[in-house]
Amino acid sequence: MTRATTFNTTVVALAAAAVFTSPKLGVDAASEGGQAPSSIAKPWVMPRTADGKPDLQGTWSNATLTPLERGPKESLHLSEEEAERIENRTREVAEFRDAPSDPDRPPPAKGGDERPLPPGDPTFIERISAAAGGAVGGYNNFWLDPGERVLRIDGKPRAGMVIDPPDGRVPALTPEARQRMGQQAAPRKKFGQFDHPELRGLAERCLTSFGSNLGPPMLPNYFYNNNYQIVQTKDHVMIMTEMVHDVRVIRLGDNLQYPPKSVRLWFGDSIGRWEGDTLVVETTNFHPLQEYRGASENLKVTERFTRNGPTSIHYRFTVEDPTTFTAPWTAELLFNTFDEMIYEYACHEGNYALGNILGGERAKEKREAEATRKPQP
Amino acid sequence: MHSKLRDAVVALVGAGAMAAVFYTAMPVLGQQKPATAANIPRLNGKPDLNGVWQTLNTANWDLEAHSARPALAMRPGPIVPVPAKEVIALGAVGSVPGGMGVVEGGEIPYTPEARKKKEENQANWLERDPEIKCYLPGVPRATYMPFPFQIFQSNSAFAIAYEYAGAYRNIYLKDPGPPQVDTWMGQSVGRWDGDTFVVDTNGFHDQSWFDRSGNHHTEQLKVTERYTMTGRDHIQYEATIEDPGVFTRPWKMTMPLYRRVETGARLGQFKCVEFVEELLYGQYRKEPIP
Numbered sequence: 039m040t041r042a043t044t045f046n047t048t049v050v051a052l053a054a055a056a057v058f059t060s061p062k063l064g065v066d067a068a069s070e071g072g073q074a075p076s077s078i079a080k081p082w083v084m085p086r087t088a089d090g091k092p093d094l095q096g097t098w099s100n101a102t103l104t105p106l107e108r109g110p111k112e113s114l115h116l117s118e119e120e121a122e123r124i125e126n127r128t129r130e131v132a133e134f135r136d137a138p139s140d141p142d143r144p145p146p147a148k149g150g151d152e153r154p155l156p157p158g159d160p161t162f163i164e165r166i167s168a169a170a171g172g173a174v175g176g177y178n179n180f181w182l183d184p185g186e187r188v189l190r191i192d193g194k195p196r197a198g199m200v201i202d203p204p205d206g207r208v209p210a211l212t213p214e215a216r217q218r219m220g221q222q223a224a225p226r227k228k229f230g231q232f233d234h235p236e237l238r239g240l241a242e243r244c245l246t247s248f249g250s251n252l253g254p255p256m257l258p259n260y261f262y263n264n265n266y267q268i269v270q271t272k273d274h275v276m277i278m279t280e281m282v283h284d285v286r287v288i289r290l291g292d293n294l295q296y297p298p299k300s301v302r303l304w305f306g307d308s309i310g311r312w313e314g315d316t317l318v319v320e321t322t323n324f325h326p327l328q329e330y331r332g333a334s335e336n337l338k339v340t341e342r343f344t345r346n347g348p349t350s351i352h353y354r355f356t357v358e359d360p361t362t363f364t365a366p367w368t369a370e371l372l373f374n375t376f377d378e379m380i381y382e383y384a385c386h387e388g389n390y391a392l393g394n395i396l397g398g399e400r401a402k403e404k405r406e407a408e409a410t411r412k413p414q415p
Numbered sequence: 416m417h418s419k420l421r422d423a424v425v426a427l428v429g430a431g432a433m434a435a436v437f438y439t440a441m442p443v444l445g446q447q448k449p450a451t452a453a454n455i456p457r458l459n460g461k462p463d464l465n466g467v468w469q470t471l472n473t474a475n476w477d478l479e480a481h482s483a484r485p486a487l488a489m490r491p492g493p494i495v496p497v498p499a500k501e502v503i504a505l506g507a508v509g510s511v512p513g514g515m516g517v518v519e520g521g522e523i524p525y526t527p528e529a530r531k532k533k534e535e536n537q538a539n540w541l542e543r544d545p546e547i548k549c550y551l552p553g554v555p556r557a558t559y560m561p562f563p564f565q566i567f568q569s570n571s572a573f574a575i576a577y578e579y580a581g582a583y584r585n586i587y588l589k590d591p592g593p594p595q596v597d598t599w600m601g602q603s604v605g606r607w608d609g610d611t612f613v614v615d616t617n618g619f620h621d622q623s624w625f626d627r628s629g630n631h632h633t634e635q636l637k638v639t640e641r642y643t644m645t646g647r648d649h650i651q652y653e654a655t656i657e658d659p660g661v662f663t664r665p666w667k668m669t670m671p672l673y674r675r676v677e678t679g680a681r682l683g684q685f686k687c688v689e690f691v692e693e694l695l696y697g698q699y700r701k702e703p704i705p
């Protein structure tokens with residue numbers, strides 16, 4: 039729940055900043071930095087379950103200011119100065135948007151088109167959230183919680199999550215995939231985008247969260263609510279994502295089988311095993327509506343979860359689908375402790391938006407039809 | 416036992432001889448052998464409730480004792496009531512299986528006004544039952560939906576994932592304090608009472624139902640569930656329902672939970688949101704399907 043999250047994250051960050059003498063360490067321990075504060079004397083010991091496996095349980099967030107793909111000319115690592123600039127800019131924009139409105143301000147020249155930002159280079163989250171909400175924005179800043187920190191792995195800030203291919207970019211689609219996606223899109227082109235509920239996005243229909251939150255791959259949505267709970271037993275790992283209360287049940291074991299190809303599941307079917315202290319999970323049988331970058335039917339995602347400190351899980355994944363991507367690709371990020379409650383995200387039950395989006399378009403059409411009729415006697 | 420006996424006596428006095436047989440038989444059927452330490456799986460000394468579970472009863476159709484009937488939505492007919500127009504095409508598939516009820520004492524102790532609302536709900540089932548719209552089932556309805564659910568129990572956590580609508584409950588093992596918001600599934604806090612896992616849930620709003628027969632509650636609802644393993648593959652489940660907004664006293668439902676024992680038993684997926692889009696949004700299509 040964003041209201042509580044935003045508030046509580048602020049409180050936690052403030053409290054941590056007060057406790058630690060180094061502001062950097064304070065922020066790291068509090069939020070998305072995720073590295074163990076090295077100045078604390080006690081060495082970190084891997085927490086373990088009763089059966090001796092690394093304990094991944096708890097509530098986690100993968101919110102971050104680092105995108106999946108870095109810019110075409112960027113290298114894997116950002117300088118610490120650049121990372122801090124992005125973080126400062128993010129804070130500055132949030133404070134700017136949180137500032138009280140002037141009640142005496144004049145109406146905007148053109149409805150909703152004015153959404154001023156402080157001067158300076160926008161972060162990539164500002165750019166994508168502008169695209170999502172239009173000039174007026176879909177949400178007040180109060181509801182947004184895209185992340186406050188740049189991803190740092192081994193203390194070094196990252197420009198992007200993709201580590202293979204070495205250029206940090208998701209490989210190109212195969213010609214087959216481009217053709218397939220074109221064929222799939224063609225029948226839809228005869229419709230207007232608000233003609234039918236099936237033409238709206240999965241999140242708008244409350245079928246999944248924004249982006250690829252539960253995935254796999256499990257990625258931040260750069261918007262809000264990137265919160266997870268993990269519960270672990272000797273033969274299952276359950277991962278629940280707060281947004282749309284979706285659950286992945288990962289079966290653990292050596293002789294487990296995937297269902298027949300005809301069984302297609304949201305978030306796929308996941309089988310996991312322990313390789314030393316790393317949980318390795320392979321997922322196939324994805325639901326046809328849940329395409330990840332155009333991949334679904336032949337998509338296989340391999341995830342590796344490794345606890346790497348008191349406040350984080352290192353998460354690495356490889357995406358394979360020779361019918362979609364010209365090469366397999368791998369990325370890594372962190373899940374950081376999220377010391378808050380997870381709330382019920384009853385999306386569908388409160389989904390007035392989908393009916394209103396479609397109904398609004400019908401009302402507009404009706405009004406336009408009446409307007410064209412009127413001049414006639 | 417004392418209260419069961421008392422309820423049976425009340426039923427005997429209050430109803431005819433046939434009903435008496437009916438009601439006295441029910442608590443006896445509901446009784447299970449007490450759990451023994453020897454035959455139940457354990458985790459850190461406590462019963463190990465991990466697994467995929469499901470009820471086998473007609474509680475989701477109607478918590479109270481009921482005969483089989485032609486449909487959930489009915490309308491007056493020339494001789495006897497007949498299925499409502501909207502459900503005629505379902506034929507026998509849309510009919511209601513009978514059941515002896517799961518309510519201790521046989522009848523839910525509604526206030527007269529609340530009983531009237533229950534009957535109105537039932538008469539307007541198609542428009543009002545949240546299940547029809549694929550809304551979250553609430554508690555305890557999630558338990559006896561005709562779908563399995565999976566318990567995840569560890570040293571530090573207890574969670575239940577339900578197949579129906581992907582409903583989920585985290586059972587807090589440490590009380591986080593009063594619920595901050597009212598929700599469909601409430602806020603649950605669990606504790607061990609000997610070998611019984613007891614879950615207190617509150618923080619509900621008033622929108623969920625208890626079954627397809629219009630049984631309802633207010634935001635004052637408080638549910639106390641007791642999960643007691645009676646064998647490797649059985650849990651005796653009790654839910655005590657308190658809601659001064661609609662009930663004259665607390666009341667209890669009891670039923671066994673059965674482990675899904677088949678090889679490879681697993682939680683399925685029933686994300687029904689997609690399935691109700693035509694019902695909820697079909698009217699807003701550019702060209703509604705006739």
